[in-house]
Amino acid sequence: MPEVIRRGAVFGALLAVLGTLGTAVPSQASATPPTACPPTLAGKATCYTGQDANGAYYTMAVPKRWNRALVVHAHGGPTASIDPSDTTKDLAEWAVMVQEGYAWAASSYRRGGYGVRMAAADTDTVRRLFVERFGRPDRTYVHGQSFGGNVAAKIAETYGRERGAYDGVLLTSGLLAGGSRGYDHRVDLRVVYQYYCRNLPRPTEPQYPLWQGLPADSTLTPDDVLARLEECTGIGSANRTPSQQRNLDDITAVTGIPERSLPTHLQYATFLFQDIAVNRLGGRNPFATQGVRYTGSHDDSALNAGVARFAADPTARRDLSYDSDLTGQVSLPVLTLHAIDDPSVFVEHEAAYRATLHGAGRDSHLVQTFTREAGHDGLSVSEYATSIAALDDWVRTGRKPAPSSIAESCGAFDRTYEGGCFYDPGYRPSAYCSRVRPRPGGAGWPAMTAAQERTWSRIDGVGIAP
Template sequence: MNPRHFRIFRPALATLALASLAACGGGDDGPQPVVPEPSRVQDARVYTPLAEATFAALPNSAVATDRWTGTLGGAAYRIEVPKTGWNGKLVMWAHGYRGTGASLTVDTPIMRRYLLDNGYAWAASSYSKNYYDVRAGVEDTNALALNFSAIAAAKGRTLPAPSKIFITGVSMGGQITAAAIEAEAQMTAVNKVKYAGAVPMCGVVGDTELFNYFAGYQVAAQQLAGVPITKFPVTDFAALVPTIQSALWSSYPTQSNAQGDKLKNVVMNLSGGARPFYAEGWANPSNQNNIWSSLGGDGTINGILTQNVLDTTQLFYKVDASSTSITAADTAFNASAFKIQPTLDANRLRRDGLRWIPLTSGDFNVPVVTLHTLGDLFVPFKMEQVYFDRAKAKGTDKWLVQRAVRDVGHCAFTAAEATTAFDDMVKWEAGGPKPAGDDVTTAATVGAASYGCKFTKNTPSTEDYTAPAVRAGYQANYPACP
């Protein structure tokens, strides 16, 4: 059987028409009192933006810039604009998941040097909340974009409204990037921005399917370890972790045993199918530790929702690696696997703005170029396949270009890879030809030994997230392009 058959279920979208009716409290009986939205655990958390006095100029740059910092709506921000030669365009940078702390921090885009060299202004928000709060990320990024000229004026420089606004980001910021250009966000966000193009990188572009993937990993791991789930949520999961890991790894996290290799095969299919760098990604400590830190939840995504959104009912666990076809062992395993059922409308449309976890349904009409590393198992390559399928169903795949990068790390791109993707997107948006990309869905293509070679640029620089010497050490042990 084609590994693409083992796909993550894509939930259907609720209609905006029904949401509008609910928002108005309308119906055959006339207007009804609007019931307030329920409060979440997230709503009671208190955060502090760490406002900076300034941030450093880009080293070895010939471009003099104005660099502004401050707070806006409970979020810290950074803005940088060339002192001369601004091209009138603004790039919004969306950072990734910051964890569960109370401090809000902001950073700079990986393609900062390219942006300044080419006359762009850029701006980045810390967001007003931590945890996995994509809604806050979209709203606060949009609010900063809308206030760009007003902030410039307050800082002593008169600037017109940007002629075009682009958005790019990594990881959770990749979902923020993709969600911000959706038609649903254009209709329901409090702060509305019409972006001209987007580059989501290592992004959660399958939205809640990421959490279904984590749930499927947990279901399979517990069953293979002999401590299967019998009810959900699993309230004693932390206590079970040593038992599960010792049953599946001879040396966690780098060397799984024979039983753990069944989980390895399950996760390969749940995360995108057979492909280069999967084996290296499976044995990567960062990948495994990030996954395990994401298991054992109750489906509310740490209080972002009020009810369980997890759904494993459509997942298929391919435990038998001896055949690509479904075997008796696969059938028996799936028949006994616990099915986590979501609460209906746990992530429904809201009356007060965006969904609590905004969707990436593929409903966009601007150029989009994505990047994803093949061995990333924390936010797996499967996200790109889900995103393509959704865009194809919407008829928007003509606006989508996707690229695979040969590495195991989450967001382990070089600045050259990110810069090329952004440059190709803006040239396309300006009227150039649609840039080249990778086929992310054909199993034979994705599984080829050369897959990902075309857009992998391993020449290191100081702008990379990984230090050049460290990256060179990693690359020395990676499979070379044939």
């Protein structure tokens, strides 16, 4: 189920600053007693839960037959709020890692809402907690799923050079274009949707800039937004009116977002944007539609004349970029897995990530694999087992795998898990700009001065407002 729906409802208000980077280990960590594991791991592992000094909840699992390697998991989202049970649910979802002999640890992050550097710091905290309790593993891998892919890639750049911290990176269905452009398709959806539907907000409601997602005091819920989407497009109905069908056709054609994932994308373009603009950037706008040419509708001229236009605040875009964009400065083996027809995080994010590493001269550290699947979460469990094994073999032997050899090795795991193997070793994604319209002048926000960098390093290590 899409994370925006599974994990919560409306994004919360701005929370107070919690803790500081490096104060993550509670003194009682080594005394936490075992807790119940998810049913799939009963009798196969010992599990532990707790809360770190910054307020983040965590779950750890150590298999009965531990291979002395650790997977540190960064979850997707961003989630609306945190709950003590979230990380145990994540463990159940990724139980294959433990079944394959890897210890596992994950953080809920200290709060809901956006913040890549914050999530990276909290994920590294749970690694340190694990080491405090069980000693340093022989090998440590960071795994990021979806938004967690952005987090894990940031961990590789921020903490990957720390001696003995991490040995490799696994990114599955990763949002790898960074926050400053990784949500541009949702910016386009927000304005294109409003052009056709005119109900978010309605003409009779207080108006607000669409880049804001919603006003700070809005009482709309995700169910309300879904009802307005259904009202305009008839989505989910077998009896759409002709006008609803045309609205739906125009919105999906212009944005490239498939009908099946339209509700999730619209909720992110509403509640996540509210969180980013209102809570994290103090009301500043990091997004732009100025100069973007929209095509694919039944009347492109009318659409481009009437769609909402706005330019980004350069300081807001800079701050979002600092928090979430990737530099490519990685020195660890990085393996990615992505479905070619991922409806939530388009596969072209992989092209953006390869280009980033290539620009930094680090693409030799990267192996990308693709599958002929149409999902985002819940790809074949056999492929997840194959991926972590391939990364582990790469780290242990120093032999970089080819996508074809990874695909060939999947069959052995499929005999155990029977999830199927759908690799396409010859696939290469098109450039990111082929799927998501670039913003004219998008790279022109001002660079940070040395003094500003020092200031950011003192703000809890979280980048944008905590």
